[in-house]
Amino acid sequence: MSLAHVYAGIASLCKLIFQTLTTTVVSVVVLLATIAIYRLVFHPLASIPGPRFAAISSIWHAYHARNGRMAHLGRTLHRQYGPIVRVGPNEVWFDTKQAFQAIYSTGSGFEKSDFYLATALSKPQLNWQMDPHFPDALDLLSERDVQRYRLQRRLIGPVYQTSNLMQYEAAIDSVLERSIAKLKDLKGAEVELNEWMHIIAVECLSAMVLSWSPGMLKNGTDWGSGPHAYHSWRRKSVFGLFPAMAKLEFWHKTAGRLFSTAWGVNFKTPKNFRPFFPVCYQAFSLTHRDDLMLFQEVGKKISRRVKAATRPIPPKDDRKDLIADLIQLHKSKPSFTDTYLRRMAMTNFGAGHETMASTLTSIIAMVGSREDVRDKVTNEVLEAATPTEYSTATRLPLLQALVKETKRLYPVISMSLPRKVPRGGLHLHDVFFPPGTTVGCNPVALHRNVEVFGSDSSEFRMDRWIDADPETARNMERFSLSWGGGSRTCPGRHLAELVVFKVVPALVKEFEIEASIPPEDDIPSYFLSMLTGVKARFIERLPA
Missing domain, CATH: 1.10.630.10 (Cytochrome P450)
Structure with a gap:
């Protein structure tokens, strides 16, 4: 075989590789663009206001969680977008009394969302669908x-x-x-x-x-055990927004380590820990x-x-x-x-x-x-x-x-206490939320609701509890997530x-x-x- 034929073969191979890579990249871009367009325009939550990038990907939410800005979002998102805010492709925050009653009331049928996979203490069994089945271990x-x-x-x-x-x-x-x-x-x-x-x-x-x-x-x-424990919540907060990664970590710890490194949420052991x-x-x-x-x-x-x-x-x-x-x-x-x-x-x-x-x-x-x-x-x-x-x-x-x-x-708690909409869906504020939608109230936001806590709800004022009439005081106690919501209030x-x-x-x-x-x-x-x-x-x- 002559040298010219070798060069021609190499050129053909390089051309094939380039075409394959180009086709793959174009396909990925088209797929991502299709997903983005669907989530922005055709998704059942497309009409819900919120940051546009949040509607496309959970990366927006996780970015703010990684940077410790969850309380900031609780103070500002509803002020900017109103009582219902889309914070992820399939997640919505509320700051209203009606939402609190619908989501957290005892017997509502709203179970905890997959976010809590990141907080699990027990390692589950995984089937071929990566569906976790946790042991009965009081978690x-x-x-x-x-x-x-x-x-x-x-x-x-x-x-x-x-x-x-x-x-x-x-x-x-x-x-x-x-x-x-x-x-x-x-x-x-x-x-x-x-x-x-x-x-x-x-x-x-x-x-x-x-x-x-x-x-x-x-x-x-x-x-250093206090800061060490607190920084571990930074990692859990990011992982909770990507339940698939939490499941992969259950399958093999290496997957979790790689994901943690990519997001920069590994935490160093404090000095003298x-x-x-x-x-x-x-x-x-x-x-x-x-x-x-x-x-x-x-x-x-x-x-x-x-x-x-x-x-x-x-x-x-x-x-x-x-x-x-x-x-x-x-x-x-x-x-x-x-x-x-x-x-x-x-x-x-x-x-x-x-x-x-x-x-x-x-x-x-x-x-x-x-x-x-x-x-x-x-x-x-x-x-x-x-x-x-x-x-x-x-x-x-x-x-x-x-x-x-x-x-x-x-x-x-400064993130939403997320729950999953049960079968039959949720009709709330003239909007239908399909089954499986993640919904919840951020305590930082809900506790600033002016209907419950008054026009000065963003200010620290002890007298609001002293001066309140019995009915107002009961409402302030009732619409609170200080100890969790509904039947899932803190047992301690x-x-x-x-x-x-x-x-x-x-x-x-x-x-x-x-x-x-x-x-x-x-x-x-x-x-x-x-x-x-x-x-x-x-x-x-x-x-x-």
């Missing part, structure tokens, strides 16, 4: 089977009622005594408010759940080994640094804690299985430490940064005979108003309220609090939302 946040969820809630309900939780008030008092002493030792030095509220939240939970301390107060640090979850497992295993051998010896693998940070775990005695209650529940009701017990033991921390720290941070930030709030609440607390007793604190009207108004304007609400209504008056009673909050748009917010970057000073209150 309260991501559980989408309504019947299973209702059974789980009924089982644990009595344990988490206020009447039962009140027996742990003394455990919180002990934590507060040590917390106040530690803060006084700081002599008014500036601290990261979020870290200290996280320390106090974790210590309170540890005392109530395990009669134990992880050593955060003793060492005056949470070892020390996880407290493994220590909690160890504490449960050692403290209750005579009751039930449920945990493997996880503690053997805990680093020396973590072990050094923990208080010695005492042998089992006759003290009471939440784990003892859950073990007793397991013994008396076999339907509360070993798996349920293991999962619930850690859910107290996994579902509680971030949300409780977020709530405490926001409340103390309002006290420390607003002179009128500080003066009113301080006077009420100092005039009360026993302000740090839960039964007293919950009857202080200004303190109650502070907590409600803070949770209204600074909810712990009473536990969180017990801590909040003891910690806040205790700190106000002992300290003059000063705080500076960064501009709202400088504070990142994902599905979970926290006031980060708040600097605070706890100045010991002088005797009157």
